[in-house]
Amino acid sequence: MKTPLLQFTDNGIYCEKANVYLDPWKPVDHAIISHGHADHSRYGHKKYITHHRNVPIIQHRLGEINVAGKEWGETFIVNNVKFSLHPAGHIIGSSQIRVEYKGEVWVFTGDYKTENDGISTPYEPIKCNTFITECTFGLPAFKWTPQAEVFENINNWWAENKAEGKTSILFGYSLGKAQRLLKYLNTDISEIYTHGAIENMTEVLRPLVDFPKTTLITRETKKEQLLGNIVLAPPSAHGSTWIRKMVPYVTASASGWMTFRGARRRRAIDKGFVLSDHCDWGGLLESIEATGADKIICTHGYTDIFSKYLREQGYDARTEATQYGEEETEAALASKSTASV
């Protein structure tokens, strides 16, 4: 049996022919990186290749690394294997990685979403034979509403809180979700304050995207100064003393997990907005169909359920264990939030 073009090894997804890893979770010599979240871009590789919009992100996160930036669709060949990066629409600079050898094409999605969020380059389906896909939200219970509607709700919520003289605290990951929220907050309502993790990451991305003005919360920031304004904070700040000082406040979380009533209640968040940087059920199915692939490999999320469904639909679908999704699971999200308390 011939060796598959990409293999799932202890180090990560491996192309033996080119001796290159895709989003490896252990230190390797050559790594192609889909995007800047911690579970996909890790420390310790000798060389990193990624989209140039992701370069400042991983430099900010990983410090001094040997990294080369590529354009969308720019082909680079290693030992006759053709690699190229294509927009994944997940966060700024997030790519799908296309791998071709002797006419056979594999695409690895990293994380992706089909909705154009206006700050990440929108997802493009890529024709391939084998499609390696995430399925974080691979259940029919997940259906996103268009972001314009969600942002309208978020801005209305902010305005209501302001009218009641309260500070609005909105939780979202410091890389990706926070900037997407920031982009669409209506600064006619009032001002935007940030947690340090979000301020720093946003600072890195300002040269790439036009964001509204933000003010970093420091020790000197008075809570009276925050009243009526909105604070963007990472989920880990929930329940921290940093937050408690902002009384009176109202909290909200923007995440795909907010689909579940239980998820919001259990974290004792006042309001949940369903907003995700991943595909919903319909998005996953459409994307898979658009690739024309007949072999599907599910890497993280509800993999067993989703791949079983795909097999029923006639795909040759299977699950491979990876170390992705740590960042994205609800448990991780929640345990991080308690760890910092």
Added chain:
Amino acid sequence: MKNFAQLIKTLDSTNKTTIKVQALTAYFLKANDADKVWTIAILSHRRPSRPVNTTLLRTWASQLANIPLWLFEESYHIVGDLAETIALVIPAADQSSDKSLTDFLQEMIALKKKTDEEKKAYLYENWSVLNYYERFVFTKLITGGFRIGVSQKLMTRALAKATDIEEDILAYKLMGNWDPNTITFQELVLEENESDYLSKPYPFYLAYAIESEASDLGDIYEWSAEHKWDGIRSQVILRNNELFVWSRGEELVTDKYPEFAKFVGVIPNGTVIDGEILPYPNGTIGTFNDLQTRIGRKNVTAALLKKVPVILKAYDLLEWEGKDVRQLPFIERRKLLENLFNEVTERSRSDIPLHLSKTMHFSSWDEMAKERELSREKFSEGLMLKRKDSPYLVGRKKGDWWKWKVDPLTIDAVLTYAMRGHGRRSNLFTDYTFALWNDNEEGEKELVTFAKAYSGLTDAEFRKIDAWIKKNTLERFGPVRSVTPHHVFEIAFEGIALSKRHKSGVATRFPRILRWRTDKKIEEANSLDDLKAMIP
């Protein structure tokens, strides 16, 4: 329906009691009378019986969502709530219904008698047009069980604010048997109507557990003590030559306990007794496990009646000679109760299933503590402390009554299976099965399941264990996962008895997790023999 759905949404999206009461009060001021009655009914667990069984609901919802049934079931296990799952998987619609809550409930009542085809058509019609939240509330009304963190007490408080009627009086009015489909708001809440009160129980007075030292309660001479019986808290009512037995869950259970029919004609009319229904096999108090065989049986066979007869352990008198005596001091109510008991037993020559829960008076807290240590021998859970001069209050109130339970029995057991929880624990593995060591026939050590528990850990601990379970699953059986034996937990329980229904041969009462023994290896967990040694 719009207003009701909005109310549920508000109640569901806050943890703050004040906001809940505010929202309910505003709703009660605005809603029409029929909707108010239905809202009270729903929030006090008086929904109409389920018009469509859940198997059909699942099947039809998966068909409308165009997904296979197994995928619907998997989604349900993860979402953790049937109505929520249905509302989520069905394709989005965006209409709101102008029909009132009452309209919907009347339709649902009528639906029960219709054919499956008609039921399906009705559900499809509504599922396809209602927006997400109304679809959820609509389905919830069908599946029942609105658990949204609104207690009857909270609802009563809001209703009191909206109507300017005292909360305790309202609590009384809302008790007992009434049919939301026929009663009006005027009759239920506003009117004074003595004849309605024939079957009506009084709201139960419930005690809190003692928080620190019993001796902090002050002068021991102010306190009366009695054993705390482990049965079914109930009120026995005799009025107009009729008997009514109410359980604490406000369920009329007269038919389940035919033994008490003997009270009629012996206990005078206009009497309400507060007490505990206890199993009494072989002339002694049995275990809660014995009582389990009676609970939930509507038709009690003669054989069962003989095997597990029940008695009423009486401890308080709420109505005497047709008068509400709840405001009398406890010791005076007791005097009346004891006189009644003596008269009744004399008249019936003790052939009546009425026992008296004896009160005890101590001259020191140490003496009382010694009595408490004897609880297990006396088939009780500990002591109840009641202030001698206290009136009979409504609901759970601090101050005059306290539970002083014996410390639970405990054992160290190994986590072997886990299941996802419901409600705020949906999508988290929080329902656990625990096992103890036992030697099998070949003389090898193996783990034998003995109890399930799903409370006692903090949210943070649950999340840690959930993450661990997801990574250490051995096998999946639908919603249940077997996990690598690795974690040891200290399990507490109130009582223990031999049982044929349990694989381990032992049934424990109210098992719950006391703490996570991260310091222990599975080899250090207890054995089934250790557990059996605790059986009295």
